[in-house]
Amino acid sequence: MEEKQTIEELQKKLELVVLNEDARRTIITHHLKSPLNIINVNVERMLYDLKENERKMQKLREAHPHNEEIQKATTELAFQIRRYTTLIQTGVQLGSDIIEGIASESASKEELQKGWQKTKPIKRTGKIIEAHNHLIISRNLGLSFQYNKNDSEKEVSMNQYAFAATLSNTLSNAVKYAIDGSVIKLVSHFDSSKERYVFEIENMVNRPINVKDVLRKIRDGYTAEEIEDRAFFESNQGIGLESVINILGKLGGEYELSSGDSFRLREEDSKGMKRKTYGIITPEQHVPPLPSFYFKASIPIKE
Structure with a gap:
């Protein structure tokens, strides 16, 4: 008793x-x-x-x-x-x-999945990129934003604050760790069959990232040794990415991350999409081909 x-x-x-x-x-x-x-x-x-x-x-x-x-x-x-x-x-x-x-x-899962607002995600994405533009320029980076032209004025219901935090943190992470002189790629589109707004971000890094290790750190935290030698400041993951994954989990969203020797966001896959560029994009890229870090997020919406 x-x-x-x-x-x-x-x-x-x-x-x-x-x-x-x-x-x-x-x-x-x-x-x-x-x-x-x-x-x-x-x-x-x-x-x-x-x-x-x-x-x-x-x-x-x-x-x-x-x-x-x-x-x-x-x-x-x-x-x-x-x-x-x-x-x-x-x-x-x-x-x-x-x-x-x-x-x-x-916030709790229940709080994030209620109180949605009418939002134009493509326009909101553009504004978030513009807010990062001076950081992009200061790092001598460029950014290519691609989306379907017909989606630019599309309005849906979503948790716009959680969405903004998710995209802003992911983009900040990319800007922070991208190789100087490289171009960050951002592609956005709607997946109406799953009621999702999807954004994909890919940036060039010095070496491939150990994705399993990234997820282990996000799930279980850093070891005392990792914190002591401050290795987590030098890797392509930060508190922002951890926050993004936690928010997506509560929202009922999905995510995917990978790292390899070649870019997943290829020009031939985005033909016909409208493109906006930010920062510094030179006619010819003098940066040697390097590995990439790719992150994809699917945000729940209601049309």
Whole structure:
């Protein structure tokens, strides 16, 4: 009798620990989002003021069409305005995506599978890529985004926050570990038969990745030796990929990852798709052919 009571007490304590952990993550997420929301509001106000100033500069240029100094100064100022506001907005967007990832990963399966919103996944994908564009450029990388033209305006119901966190974390992982000067490939399409939105990302790496080892680390964690020698900072997997897999599991989504000596996303397989490019893509790739790391995610949707 006493043994049964002890087990019940331990179970209640464990449940309380889990509840406290969930509550703690919720509070942390809220506290992290609050300053970002304030920054975002201030950025929007700043953008409004800057656009007003840009209109004034345009009038100044029109009033003095032959004054080269005014033309040059106002043009440079307008460029700087656009550049830095884009960087600020990008930082806010990336921060929001990371926080949404924390929130989604800590949410229950039931929470993630309800409260879906109407979303245009292709357009949302484009915005997430744009938020990463300065990081792509800073690493001397290019990105090729391909999708079916007819899907660009397609609207479906999905958990858009979990989707954004999943794609953003996967893309961040690719940008972080891709070989300098290489091109990241991203292909998106709908799988209506399974009610899924699919994105595939592939990037070039120095050497093939041990996928079994990656999944072992995600499932069981790192060994004390691996943490001590900090090997997990040097491999093509990070906390982002672990978060993605955890979110997909709760969403009822699917994933696939592989690594080999050749790219899986081949040009001949995406013929007829619309292409958008980002970052730095040179006419001829001078990067020698290297192994790739491939990740595919299938996100549940309702049409």
